[in-house]
Amino acid sequence: MTDAIVVEGAHKTYGRKKALNGLDLRVERGTVHGVLGPNGAGKTTAVRMLATLLRPDAGRVEVAGHDARRSPDEVRRRIGLLGQHAAVDEELSGRQNLDMFARLHHIGARHARVRADELLERFGLADTGRKAVKQYSGGMRRRLDLAASLVTDPEVLFLDEPTTGLDPRGRAEVWDSVRSLVGGGTTVLLTTQYLEEADQLADRMSVIDEGHVVAEGTADALKAKLGGDRIDVVVRDAAQLARAAAVLPPGATVDPDRRMASAPVTDRMEALTAVVRGLRDAGIDAEDVALRRPTLDEVFLSLTERTKEPV
The missing domain is CATH 3.30.70.100 (Alpha-Beta Plaits)
Incomplete structure (x- = not known):
């Protein structure tokens, strides 16, 4: 199985602060890879770098077979990004939001409508697609946000703390959606501060602190480090x-x-x-x-x- 993400020796500095300090990361295609770490560890910086929103100061960064520094446009065509804060418009309906995101990606009007309907069905929102998003529950809004990140059917999806602020039911709804994505072949990089979330979803995990990986492996392998x-x-x-x-x-x-x-x-x-x-x-x-x-x-x-x- 080839790697969807390869990071070798990545560095990123803001003034005197080393946000990334020799980060190494490999993510296999068709898996969920969790990135864990305390606040300020470099998780969000790493996601922004992989999504081509930041350029590394040094190191190799490859996503979906393309160099993120030399070919950022090729990378952007193959990725989706769900940030910590919802990007949907609460005044528009769910269907209108998805149609808008499709148009922003230069998808034609007819195809945009078809894609919006497909995603609403896929995420269990078909019955509420005509309602304004302000009437949605927290879990429904986050699922719509997740659907919006998939309008281009990306190979790699970045989820940056996707369930922050959701109640247990909303988190479970998002987890089910993520599992269905991976079942369809999407590669997911997940950053989270909810350890249960990583335990539930991730095939492998990397624990980062002070800008570099301090441990990685499956959940069971990491737990075994404390003596079984x-x-x-x-x-x-x-x-x-x-x-x-x-x-x-x-x-x-x-x-x-x-x-x-x-x-x-x-x-x-x-x-x-x-x-x-x-x-x-x-x-x-x-x-x-x-x-x-x-x-x-x-x-x-x-x-x-x-x-x-x-x-």
């Missing part, structure tokens, strides 16, 4: 927390605020059986005992904290 499975014990009486930690395998940590002791484990069921038996024998009153994988939130915080220099 863990066992958590929540006690009813905080005074028993230290004793509960002593029952756990080596490497146990305690969280007094949550009355929880936690430790890494290798053999899941054997460890669980041993801990439950140990708690009972020690007379410790446990409120909950659970096996779990590290969350993507824990991976994210661990990886980005490691890149900070001590003060």
